[in-house]
Amino acid sequence: MGEKIKLGISACLMGEQVRWNGGHARDRYLTDVLGQYVEYVPVCPEVECGMGVPRETLRLVGDPDNPNLVTSKTNIDHTQTMNEWARKRVEELEKENLCGFVFKKNSPSSGLFRVPVKNFKGMPQKTGQGIFARVFTEHFPLVPVEEEGRLNDSKLRETFIEQIFTLMRWREMVSGKKSMGRLVDFHSRHKLLVMSHSPNHSEMMGKLVAQGKSLPLEDLYSQYETLLMAALGLKTTLKKNINVIQHIMGYFKKQLSPDEKQELLEIIEQYRQEHVPLIVPVTLLNHYVRKYKQPYLAQQVYLNPHPIALKLRNHA
Numbered sequence: 316m317g318e319k320i321k322l323g324i325s326a327c328l329m330g331e332q333v334r335w336n337g338g339h340a341r342d343r344y345l346t347d348v349l350g351q352y353v354e355y356v357p358v359c360p361e362v363e364c365g366m367g368v369p370r371e372t373l374r375l376v377g378d379p380d381n382p383n384l385v386t387s388k389t390n391i392d393h394t395q396t397m398n399e400w401a402r403k404r405v406e407e408l409e410k411e412n413l414c415g416f417v418f419k420k421n422s423p424s425s426g427l428f429r430v431p432v433k434n435f436k437g438m439p440q441k442t443g444q445g446i447f448a449r450v451f452t453e454h455f456p457l458v459p460v461e462e463e464g465r466l467n468d469s470k471l472r473e474t475f476i477e478q479i480f481t482l483m484r485w486r487e488m489v490s491g492k493k494s495m496g497r498l499v500d501f502h503s504r505h506k507l508l509v510m511s512h513s514p515n516h517s518e519m520m521g522k523l524v525a526q527g528k529s530l531p532l533e534d535l536y537s538q539y540e541t542l543l544m545a546a547l548g549l550k551t552t553l554k555k556n557i558n559v560i561q562h563i564m565g566y567f568k569k570q571l572s573p574d575e576k577q578e579l580l581e582i583i584e585q586y587r588q589e590h591v592p593l594i595v596p597v598t599l600l601n602h603y604v605r606k607y608k609q610p611y612l613a614q615q616v617y618l619n620p621h622p623i624a625l626k627l628r629n630h631a
Contacts, residue, residue, distance in 0.1 A: 319354040320483045323408060323416035323451075325425045326357035328463050333359040337369045342463045345417060349476070352622060356411050360424035360447040364400035366393070373423045375432040379442040382432050384423055394446070397424060401450035408451075412486065413458055415479040418448050420464040427452075427462045457544045458482070470550050473627040477512075478547045480621045481505065485540060493532050498539065499524060507617035509546045511559045516546030557587060560596055563612060570607045579603075594628040 327334050330341035345355075362368060371389060375382035383394045418425045425445045432443035444452075452460055459478035466472045488501050502524050510517040520542050527535045560583055571579065582599055585591045597618060604612045612618065621627060 319352060320414045320479055321411055322353045322355055322479065323411070323413045324355045324357055325417065325419035325422065325463075326359035326362070327419055328417060329355060329357050331357060331359065333362045333368055335361075335368075335370050335372050340419060340463075342466075344466065345463060348625065352625075353479075356408070356413065358404065358408075358425075358447075360397060360401065360404075360445075363404065364393075364396055375423045375430060375443045375445075377432070377434070379432045379434075379440060382443055382446075384446055397446045398450065401447045402454075404447070405451055405454040408455075413455070414482045414486065415459040415461070415475065416451060416455075417466070418445070418460065418462050420462040422448075424448070427460060428465075457540060459544070459548070469627075469630040474512075474548070474550050476625065476627060477508070477620055478544065481508070481547055481616070482544065484616070485543065489536065489540075493536055495527055495532070495535075498527065498536065502539075503611075504614050505543075505616050507559050507562065507615050508620055509543065510562070511551045511555050511617060513546040513549045514555065514558065516542055516549075520546070553587065553589070556593055557583065559617060560586075560600065563600055563615075563618075566609055566612055567603055567607060571603065575603070589631050592629050592631045594623075594626075597628060 324345065325340075327338075327340045328342045328345055330339045330346065332339050334340065361370065361373070371386040371391075373384055373393065374387050376385055377383045383392055384397050385392050385394075418427050420426055420428075421430055422445050423430060423443075424447045427444060427448050429441040430443035430445055431439040431441050433439050448460070451458075459475055459482065461471065461475045466475065484505075485501070488497055491497065502520060506517060506521070509520060520539060523535070523538060523542065530538075564579060564583075567576075579596070579599060582591065582596045586593065586596050600612075601618050603609075604618065
């Protein structure tokens with residue numbers, strides 16, 4: 316890896332004492348594990364828009380699609396202040412070139428999903444989204460976002476991290492001179508990774524690249540990025556991974572010895588039955604790529620999509 320990936324993050328998850336009660340919500344996976352590979356840009360909407368620490372708690376009330384942000388006891392309405400600050404803050408964040416954002420769950424300013432909203436009858440509904448989170452996702456529709464609580468789910472964690480690493484590689488490619496050749500090379504290297512998330516998107520992206528010369532380059536790149544991030548937002552599955560593994564295996568048909576082929580088939584079956592994690596067949600495939608010098612497979616991001624120390628493929 317070259318430069319670290321830049322990620323936005325709710326400041327309390329970094330251990331900053333900015334919560335309503337003067338505490339924090341440090342997440343050690345984010346700070347100590349993922350933090351080795353990313354550079355965080357902390358954001359605390361409440362503090363940055365002028366609220367103190369400690370402070371009265373906030374809640375969302377009214378229409379879940381357009382709620383108001385008010386203090387829990389005194390009912391002071393901070394909606395306009397938060398919206399105005401959020402719109403300015405996302406414009407500032409454009410300069411950071413963020414490849415993702417990790418938000419604080421249940422926060423009335425930063426929660427992404429199922430944030431409680433009190434309806435007009437006073438009943439809470441878990442259907443809302445924090446005001447800053449909403450402004451951010453509308454302003455950066457292609458930037459991967461997640462909540463720290465959901466990252467405890469191994470599949471969601473793998474999906475999010477594959478998104479941010481791929482977006483970093485995309486941004487690095489786009490930062491150079493745009494050309495049809497550079498796009499074809501990027502697509503070729505990421506083809507199997509995309510296929511593991513969505514065979515349908517992989518097919519659409521292949522057709523887009525094949526017809527690329529009929530489109531203005533800016534439109535081609537824009538359409539490709541949209542499809543790329545949509546594909547990687549879908550979770551991989553056992554079935555989709557086996558499809559990719561068998562696709563890779565086809566490149567060795569004339570090279571594997573009978574014993575090697577049998578070993579690989581047995582490991583694929585063990586993976587199918589969930590007796591071993593994905594890292595087991597992938598490690599064996601990487602061995603065969605080196606042994607038999609397969610140039611196309613050697614460049615496939617699917618076989619090494621992120622640092623192995625993150626252990627994202629170690630769960631059965």
